[in-house]
Amino acid sequence: MDVVEFFGIVIDKIESHPRYGVLLRNAVAAQEQLVLNYHTHGAGQPYCVAIGVYDGAIAQLGLLGEFRELAHIRGVGREESECEPLMSVFASMLQQRYELRQTPRIHLAGQPFEQS
Numbered sequence: 001m002d003v004v005e006f007f008g009i010v011i012d013k014i015e016s017h018p019r020y021g022v023l024l025r026n027a028v029a030a031q032e033q034l035v036l037n038y039h040t041h042g043a044g045q046p047y048c049v050a051i052g053v054y055d056g057a058i059a060q061l062g063l064l065g066e067f068r069e070l071a072h073i074r075g076v077g078r079e080e081s082e083c084e085p086l087m088s089v090f091a092s093m094l095q096q097r098y099e100l101r102q103t104p105r106i107h108l109a110g111q112p113f114e115q116s
Contacts, residue, residue: 007090020071034104038083047077
């Protein structure tokens, strides 16, 4: 299974989930900036992605606010180096599927992702 097919299935499962689907649709309807937080729960653990938004974010001051998780997907990646390629595809697919004005932002372990 390729990455596009994988994330297509992930999005379908989120949409059909009784909690995640509602939370994501509400955030999209409110035009909130989505964030994809690629993270692990410990050494040797696979990487997950949390889709969320920052409540009370004040961009002008550089304050993120408090992260509110909308959906959590386990076992998305094996290595930190997969963050950018995997999350870029996922962000693009979410933007297309939900007709988002802004591409979801990518974070690594809770911090904005910066390419080296």
